[in-house]
Every structure is written in C-alpha cells, then in structure tokens.
Amino acid sequence: MDLTPTADEQSLRDECRAWLREHLPWEYGVGLPPRFDDLVDEVAFGRAWQAKLAEGRWVGVAWPEQYGGRGGGPVEHYIVTEELATARAPELVGRIGVNLLGPTVLAHGTDEQRARFLPNIVSAREIWCQLFSEPEAGSDLASLRTRATRVDGGWVLNGQKVWTSYAQFADWGACLARTDFDARPQAGITYFVVDMRADGVDVRPLRQITDEREFNEVFLTDVFVPDDRVVGPVNEGWRIANSTLTHERGVNPRQLVIHAQLVDELWRLAASRDVLDDPRIGPRLAQAYVEIQLFRLHNWRSVSRHAKGGELGPVGSINKLWWSEMSKRLHDTVMAVLGETAPLWRGAAENPGDGTWQRSWLYYQASSIWAGTNEIQRNVIGERTLGLPR
Ligand SMILES: Cc1cc2nc3c(=O)[nH]c(=O)nc-3n(C[C@H](O)[C@H](O)[C@H](O)COP(=O)(O)OP(=O)(O)OC[C@H]3O[C@@H](n4cnc5c(N)ncnc54)[C@H](O)[C@@H]3O)c2cc1C
Numbered sequence: 001m002d003l004t005p006t007a008d009e010q011s012l013r014d015e016c017r018a019w020l021r022e023h024l025p026w027e028y029g030v031g032l033p034p035r036f037d038d039l040v041d042e043v044a045f046g047r048a049w050q051a052k053l054a055e056g057r058w059v060g061v062a063w064p065e066q067y068g069g070r071g072g073g074p075v076e077h078y079i080v081t082e083e084l085a086t087a088r089a090p091e092l093v094g095r096i097g098v099n100l101l102g103p104t105v106l107a108h109g110t111d112e113q114r115a116r117f118l119p120n121i122v123s124a125r126e127i128w129c130q131l132f133s134e135p136e137a138g139s140d141l142a143s144l145r146t147r148a149t150r151v152d153g154g155w156v157l158n159g160q161k162v163w164t165s166y167a168q169f170a171d172w173g174a175c176l177a178r179t180d181f182d183a184r185p186q187a188g189i190t191y192f193v194v195d196m197r198a199d200g201v202d203v204r205p206l207r208q209i210t211d212e213r214e215f216n217e218v219f220l221t222d223v224f225v226p227d228d229r230v231v232g233p234v235n236e237g238w239r240i241a242n243s244t245l246t247h248e249r250g251v252n253p254r255q256l257v258i259h260a261q262l263v264d265e266l267w268r269l270a271a272s273r274d275v276l277d278d279p280r281i282g283p284r285l286a287q288a289y290v291e292i293q294l295f296r297l298h299n300w301r302s303v304s305r306h307a308k309g310g311e312l313g314p315v316g317s318i319n320k321l322w323w324s325e326m327s328k329r330l331h332d333t334v335m336a337v338l339g340e341t342a343p344l345w346r347g348a349a350e351n352p353g354d355g356t357w358q359r360s361w362l363y364y365q366a367s368s369i370w371a372g373t374n375e376i377q378r379n380v381i382g383e384r385t386l387g388l389p390r
Contacts, residue, residue: 043169059098104231134162146159150179156222280336
C-alpha cells in the first residue's frame with residue numbers, strides 16, 4: 001500500500017480546503033456548525049449548505065460530471081469527505097440520496113431516471129429517504145411484507161415501514177416491496193421510487209432517546225407508483241438493494257475524522273480534569289488513541305482496495321463492526337472522565353459538556369444497529385471471511 005498522494009490528489013485536497021476556507025459559514029478550524037433545537041431549522045440549514053457545496057462541485061465527487069459530479073473515483077471521494085469532516089461541516093442532509101439511491105440509479109437505473117433524479121440529489125433540491133425496514137423485517141430484510149400489486153400503468157403499494165430517517169422531509173423514498181408472494185423471499189422483491197407527497201403516504205415521526213425526531217413510521221395505503229419509477233427489473237430488487245447497501249458500511253472517512261476529533265477532545269477533557277495519570281482512566285485514553293489509528297488503517301486498506309476495483313465485500317462489515325464498537329468504548333471513557341457530572345444534560349458550571357457529550361453518548365448507541373446490526377456483521381465475517389458454518 002503506497003500512501004503517498006499523487007500530485008492530482010494533493011491538488012484536489014488543497015482546492016477543497018481553500019474552497020472551504022472561503023465558503024464555510026464559520027471560521028475554518030476554529031468555529032463550529034450552528035446547533036439547532038428544531039430539526040426543521042437544521043434541515044433548512046443543511047439544504048442551503050449542500051446547495052452551496054454542490055455549486056462548488058463537492059457533492060457526488062465520484063459521479064459523472066453530467067449529473068453534477070466530478071467524475072472522480074473512490075480516492076477523490078475519500079479525500080473530499082475527509083476534508084469536509086475536518087472542517088466540521090455538517091453531514092450532508094441529502095446523504096441517503098447521495099450515498100444510497102444515487103449509486104443505485106447510476107448502476108441500475110435508466111438514463112431517464114438518472115437525468116431526472118441525480119442532479120436534484122446533488123443540489124439537495126430533493127431529499128430522499130430509505131423505505132426498507134419494516135416492523136417485522138429489519139435484519140431479516142427479505143421477509144418484508146409491503147405488497148405491490150400490478151395495475152394499469154404501474155403498481156399500487158400497501159404496507160408499513162419503520163425507522164425511516166428524514167421521511168418527514170423527503171420528496172422521494174427508495175422502497176422495497178414484494179411483487180411475487182410465491183417466489184422464495186429474496187426473489188420476489190422489487191425496488192420502487194415512491195413520491196413521498198403522493199396520496200396514501202402517511203409519515204409519523206418517532207421520538208428518540210436523544211429527544212430528537214429524526215426517524216419515522218411510514219404507512220403506505222394504496223400508493224400508486226408508475227412503471228417508470230421501478231429501478232431495475234421487477235423481482236430483482238433484492239440484488240439491486242444489496243449492490244448498494246455495502247456503500248452504507250464500507251469506507252467511512254467521515255466517522256474516522258469525527259472520532260479522531262472526539263479522541264482529541266477527550267484527551268483535552270481528561271487533562272482539564274487532571275485525570276490523565278489516573279490508573280482507571282489513563283489506559284482507556286491510550287486505548288482510544290490506538291483504536292483510532294487502527295480505524296485509519298482499516299479505512300486506508302479499504303479505499304486502496306476499492307480504488308483498484310476490488311469489491312469491499314466482508315471488509316465493509318469489519319470496518320462497520322470496528323468503528324461502532326470503538327465509538328461506544330470511546331464514549332464510555334468520556335462518561336468515566338466526566339464522572340458524577342456525566343448524566344447532566346444541560347451543563348452545570350463545572351461541567352464542560354453543554355449536553356454535547358451526553359447527546360453524543362446516547363446517539364452513538366445506535367451505531368451498532370444502523371446499516372446492519374453488529375451481530376449480523378459478525379455473521380457475515382464468520383461465514384464469508386472465516387469460513388465458519390452458518
Ligand atoms: C439511527 C438509525 C437509522 C435508521 N434509518 C433507517 C432508514 O432510514 N431506513 C430504513 O429502512 N431503516 C433504517 N434503520 C433501521 C435499521 O436498518 C434496522 O434497525 C436494522 O436493520 C435492525 O433491524 P431491527 O431494528 O428490526 O432489529 P432486528 O432485526 O429485529 O434485530 C433484533 C436483535 O436481534 C439480532 N439478530 C437478528 N437476526 C440475527 C441473526 N441472524 N443472528 C444474530 N443476531 C440476530 C440483532 O442483531 C438485534 O440485536 C435505522 C436504524 C437506526 C438505528
């Protein structure tokens with residue numbers, strides 16, 4: 001593995017950093033993104049910010065230029081994502097479109113679908129949600145029961161989805177529904193694009209442990225989807241969904257940078273509380289530091305493999321398992337450093353957290369669930385990498 005950037009890679013990084021210094025709504029390297037109490041305001045800010053990024057062509061870096069991308073590859077995507085995270089830019093509000101639907105339509109959609117959807121994904125003019133999980137179909141996604149019935153000119157969908165992030169803001173939903181009830185579970189599923197403003201779509205926000213309402217239940221009652229909103233062949237939705245699901249868990253420079261920043265902040269916090277040499281804390285700080293370096297190497301190995309055209313396969317599971325468990329250990333260490341003030345949400349004077357650490361601890365509890373639970377990742381690693389029996 002040669003880690004030296006090429007001249008082009010270095011100049012892309014420099015260009016991105018210079019653009020960020022000029023356009024970030026806060027001072028580069030000093031300020032922080034605004035915090036919003038209301039998700040509506042946060043999403044509005046996120047849309048405006050992504051639109052600005054898109055003008056600079058910093059969204060969809062690996063997409064063809066005709067759709068607003070830069071025609072780059074995995075390394076270019078990695079560099080730009082790393083730079084954005086280093087600048088503490090907020091996560092893209094249109095990330096589900098950018099990370100999941102976009103790559104799916106690029107790989108399996110029609111030219112008409114690409115032209116219709118991709119530019120609006122890049123600019124965040126349209127936001128997407130992922131209508132996959134159901135109350136009885138999460139890890140075992142193939143058992144999903146949302147039903148699509150053939151009608152003149154398209155399909156009618158009925159069923160219930162759950163944990164649908166940002167559905168209340170979404171214009172479109174990428175939806176898996178069953179089109180053949182007689183086939184084996186994986187064989188009878190089709191990939192649909194659902195208009196989230198269509199008649200029969202009912203979105204009900206769910207309250208999370210952080211008191212935010214990012215995800216939702218979505219009820220679909222006789223929702224019409226025209227034929228030209230089917231992605232790929234009918235009954236092949238499982239294959240199509242899986243070809244892009246690995247994007248969710250593979251290389252993850254954003255989480256790498258965020259957690260590297262968290263480790264720095266943890267060390268500063270520990271120093272300010274004079275516990276660096278505390279034998280109950282010191283080894284845990286060292287472990288957090290070592291783990292972030294290992295995560296960096298996992299990422300580099302993956303991006304290098306991806307750039308050479310290799311499939312990520314189970315390596316994506318190893319990365320996801322690693323960073324999510326690392327994150328939980330890191331946050332537990334933060335709580336140990338905060339000691340008796342750890343549960344305080346809004347800070348007491350002596351508590352350097354203004355709720356940020358507590359929210360972060362709660363939020364990252366979900367990291368071992370989203371994008372496939374860690375038990376499922378262990379199954380994948382066990383069966384596909386280690387050759388263990390099912
Ligand atoms: C923050 C967040 C955002 C999300 N956003 C979305 C979204 O936008 N769209 C969407 O469609 N979904 C979304 N999800 C849902 C997510 O994909 C599911 O929660 C996940 O797939 C697990 O499914 P489940 O919750 O039904 O749990 P279950 O599948 O019911 O699992 C329950 C427990 O059983 C374990 N288990 C299940 N099967 C096995 C097995 N074979 N071997 C060993 N253990 C097993 C699991 O690991 C888990 O501990 C989101 C989830 C989170 C936490």
